[in-house]
Amino acid sequence: MWSKKMKNNMGVMQGRLLPKYQGRYQAHPIGYWQDEFFQAKEFSLDCIEFILDFNDAERNPLLTKGGPLEILELSSETGVVVKTVCADYFMEAPLHSIEESIANKSYKILQRLIDVAVKISITDIVIPCVDQSTLNSKEAVERFVVQMKKIIPTLEKQNINLSLETDMAPKPFIELLDKLNSRNITVNYDIGNSAALGFDSDEELEAYGDKISDIHIKDRVLNGGPIILGEGNADFDRFFNKLKEFDYNGPFIMQAYRDDEGLEVFKKQKEWIKKIIQNSYEG
Numbered sequence: 001m002w003s004k005k006m007k008n009n010m011g012v013m014q015g016r017l018l019p020k021y022q023g024r025y026q027a028h029p030i031g032y033w034q035d036e037f038f039q040a041k042e043f044s045l046d047c048i049e050f051i052l053d054f055n056d057a058e059r060n061p062l063l064t065k066g067g068p069l070e071i072l073e074l075s076s077e078t079g080v081v082v083k084t085v086c087a088d089y090f091m092e093a094p095l096h097s098i099e100e101s102i103a104n105k106s107y108k109i110l111q112r113l114i115d116v117a118v119k120i121s122i123t124d125i126v127i128p129c130v131d132q133s134t135l136n137s138k139e140a141v142e143r144f145v146v147q148m149k150k151i152i153p154t155l156e157k158q159n160i161n162l163s164l165e166t167d168m169a170p171k172p173f174i175e176l177l178d179k180l181n182s183r184n185i186t187v188n189y190d191i192g193n194s195a196a197l198g199f200d201s202d203e204e205l206e207a208y209g210d211k212i213s214d215i216h217i218k219d220r221v222l223n224g225g226p227i228i229l230g231e232g233n234a235d236f237d238r239f240f241n242k243l244k245e246f247d248y249n250g251p252f253i254m255q256a257y258r259d260d261e262g263l264e265v266f267k268k269q270k271e272w273i274k275k276i277i278q279n280s281y282e283g
Contacts, residue, residue: 006281009251010274011047012040013086013216016258016266025258026088028053028060034074039263041078043270049084049126049214049253052113054092063112068120084124084163084214084251087113094133096144107147114151117160124214124250126188129166136167141176148180155184163188163214167197170207177211187211190255192218192226195234202242209246216255217273226257229269236273240280252277 014028015021017039021029028051040048052060061067075081090106097103113125129135135144165188166173189212219232256269
């Protein structure tokens with residue numbers, strides 16, 4: 001997909017290349033998820049970022065008995081790998097929930113995900129701390145830190161990253177990372193979400209650019225929703241020109257706007273962002 005200078009995988013958020021699942025464009029498509037491996041191969045993509053939803057979690061191949069092996073077999077057949085998981089489960093049932101029963105169950109789900117990650121060579125589990133699971137109070141941060149500190153020894157032993165996606169400004173986010181103080185607590189950077197929040201990408205990268213292990217490619221308008229790449233508030237040239245100062249070797253995951261059809265709009269956006277990235281790194 002890239003020239004020889006580029007070492008990063010280019011991938012897609014699960015479901016973006018398939019008909020919407022129950023009307024949702026970001027969901028694990030139960031019953032036909034296998035088809036996306038072949039579609040991704042057709043688009044010369046390297047990987048799919050799997051989604052673990054809260055609804056029907058036990059039907060997700062990541063958590064079923066034969067599911068992990070089926071994922072490996074499809075990867076072997078198509079060359080499209082699964083190295084990252086977006087654990088949207090924890091948006092509905094936060095690890096730092098004030099309800100102890102929810103927090104405990106979510107912690108057990110996380111332990112199971114880590115076990116699967118080891119078996120099928122997943123490197124990153126993205127933990128969304130946004131929307132319903134935002135870390136918007138000192139108490140929420142404290143509860144989150146307690147949960148993370150319990151799991152860190154396992155992460156470091158198995159070398160699995162928990163990649164945090166937050167809506168925090170750079171200063172409080174780096175303070176959180178410093179509290180956790182682990183090489184395996186990393187950052188998921190969502191270009192569109194940061195633009196929608198009005199954050200300065202240079203300031204963010206200066207704060208924790210060396211901790212980023214997974215990047216979601218999306219565009220959004222300020223304080224608004226997703227839009228076709230290049231039409232929102234994200235400054236992609238600026239972001240990628242700054243990113244090249246860091247030794248980022250993680251994937252670029254297309255989480256861009258889609259319409260009901262899905263494929264044509266994806267193809268156009270993929271080609272657009274590919275040129276931006278290559279110009280930044282090679283220009």
